[in-house]
Amino acid sequence: MNKSEICKILNIEYPIFQGGMAWIADGKLAASVSEAGGLGIIAGGNLTGDAVREQIKIARGLTKKPIGVNIMLLSPYVEEIAKVVVEEKVEVVTTGAGNPSKYMQSWKDANIKVIPVVASVAMAKLMTRLGATALIAEGGESGGHVGELTTMVLVPQVCDATNLPVIAAGGIADGRGMAAVLMLGACGVQMGTRFLSAEECTIHPTYREKILKVGDLCTMVTGKRSGHPIRSLRTDFARNYSKAEYGGVSDEELEQMARGSYREAVVNGNLNEGCFLCGQIAGMVNKVEPAKDIILDVMQGCEEVLKRSALWVK
Numbered sequence: 001m002n003k004s005e006i007c008k009i010l011n012i013e014y015p016i017f018q019g020g021m022a023w024i025a026d027g028k029l030a031a032s033v034s035e036a037g038g039l040g041i042i043a044g045g046n047l048t049g050d051a052v053r054e055q056i057k058i059a060r061g062l063t064k065k066p067i068g069v070n071i072m073l074l075s076p077y078v079e080e081i082a083k084v085v086v087e088e089k090v091e092v093v094t095t096g097a098g099n100p101s102k103y104m105q106s107w108k109d110a111n112i113k114v115i116p117v118v119a120s121v122a123m124a125k126l127m128t129r130l131g132a133t134a135l136i137a138e139g140g141e142s143g144g145h146v147g148e149l150t151t152m153v154l155v156p157q158v159c160d161a162t163n164l165p166v167i168a169a170g171g172i173a174d175g176r177g178m179a180a181v182l183m184l185g186a187c188g189v190q191m192g193t194r195f196l197s198a199e200e201c202t203i204h205p206t207y208r209e210k211i212l213k214v215g216d217l218c219t220m221v222t223g224k225r226s227g228h229p230i231r232s233l234r235t236d237f238a239r240n241y242s243k244a245e246y247g248g249v250s251d252e253e254l255e256q257m258a259r260g261s262y263r264e265a266v267v268n269g270n271l272n273e274g275c276f277l278c279g280q281i282a283g284m285v286n287k288v289e290p291a292k293d294i295i296l297d298v299m300q301g302c303e304e305v306l307k308r309s310a311l312w313v314k
Helices: 005-010 027-035 049-062 078-087 101-109 121-129 151-161 175-183 193-197 205-213 236-245 251-258 261-268 280-284 291-312
Strands: 016-018 040-043 067-072 092-096 113-118 135-138 166-169 188-191 219-222 230-233
Touching (some): 016 040, 016 291, 049 078, 067 078, 078 101, 101 113, 121 135, 151 166, 151 175, 193 291
Parallel strands (some): 040 067, 135 166
16 A cells, blocks of 8 residues: 555554554553554553553553553643653643644644544534644444444544545554545554453453454443443443443442543453453454554555455446
């Protein structure tokens, strides 16, 4: 395939981002993806600034290639992390779960490429006006925080609304998915769930086993009442939370129920109290392999699909 615009901007080989998954996307996973030619992204999540700094240093010790940090704007430590990425001279910042307007100028002044995740055309236009480097248009098929629109609907509308490069996310796990969003106007993809099967991903064995065995109807969305919907595996925890959410439980009780649930899933594999973030595409993830092989598989599959596309043209 020819070099994508985003590859030239970020100095990466392949237009594949690894999603910044809370408690999952650490320095080791990010470094393995970057070293393989994609863009590895460390998840800020609810980590402290010092914890994020530690993961950046781990990644730097494993690769000299560009890395990114995803900053979850709902984090109580967002101010710390916003400063850490500047001090550590991170090449790329992606953002999620909120509006990064407050921090964008300071990141740009530090020559950081800012690539916000957007779930609507309105947010895409705002980020374009504020000088974002590119945008990640993420459909509701993705794991974690989700919006209303699907990838198929969102990506072309965002591409029409901005002159910035657009990375598509949500429901992409192979070359067919990548080829599809390139035809919609995107210039690259971000994948989270597919990288849960990477050898370098240090999730609990129970988490990985669930991902490898689930089918097409394996996820559900909770958290709509709070205004911050989350897609995760359909576990006992998710079902119980959903019942509580619509069963008259107070906001304080719901918050207490969810507190620490990501960590319980990733670190302890706790099916009763853990929230196993996962995208709808999980049914297509069925083997463990190195991050490098995942990237090459997606790229080769995409090229094969694009070559066959000529069959539809007279």
